[in-house]
Amino acid sequence: MAIDDLKAAGFWVCAATEHAEEDVWHAPMGGRLALVMGSEGSGISRLVLERCDFSCRLPQRGRVESLNVAQAATVLCYEWLRRECQGSEDATVDASRFLWSMAIT
Numbered sequence: 016m017a018i019d020d021l022k023a024a025g026f027w028v029c030a031a032t033e034h035a036e037e038d039v040w041h042a043p044m045g046g047r048l049a050l051v052m053g054s055e056g057s058g059i060s061r062l063v064l065e066r067c068d069f070s071c072r073l074p075q076r077g078r079v080e081s082l083n084v085a086q087a088a089t090v091l092c093y094e095w096l097r098r099e100c101q102g103s104e105d106a107t108v109d110a111s112r113f114l115w116s117m118a119i120t
Contacts (some may be wrong), residue, residue, distance in 0.1 A: 018066040021049045028067045030059050031091055035070035039091060042071035045098045050091055052084050 018028050026049045029042065051067055053059035064070065073082065073090055082090075 016066065018049075018051070018063070022068075027069070029091075030064050030067040030070040031072070031087055032059055032064070032070050033072050033075075034058075035072040037069070037071050038074045039071045039094050040074070042069060044071070044091070044095050048095055050088065050095075052088050055084050 021028055024047075026047045027043065028049045028051060029044070030051045030053075032053060035042075051059060051063060053063075071091075073087055075082075
């Protein structure tokens, strides 16, 4: 499975799901990271979720259940980038430290 290959290559695998207990602001979103994004209709399958190292959600206010997958991925990627650049005078980041992956389930 691709997730096992990512882990073997030193990536942490994060499932982005509105059902996660931890929000993105408190999740370990640094280092080599692969994001698993589910389909907008059915989300991420149970089997894929079980293979991920952790999951996180975007905190939301009001009656919005979730963002579309492109919006959610943008916010999560930005948070990863913000943490990678934090404390660095040089704003460049090694792109090989991040892998975005979409799981269509």
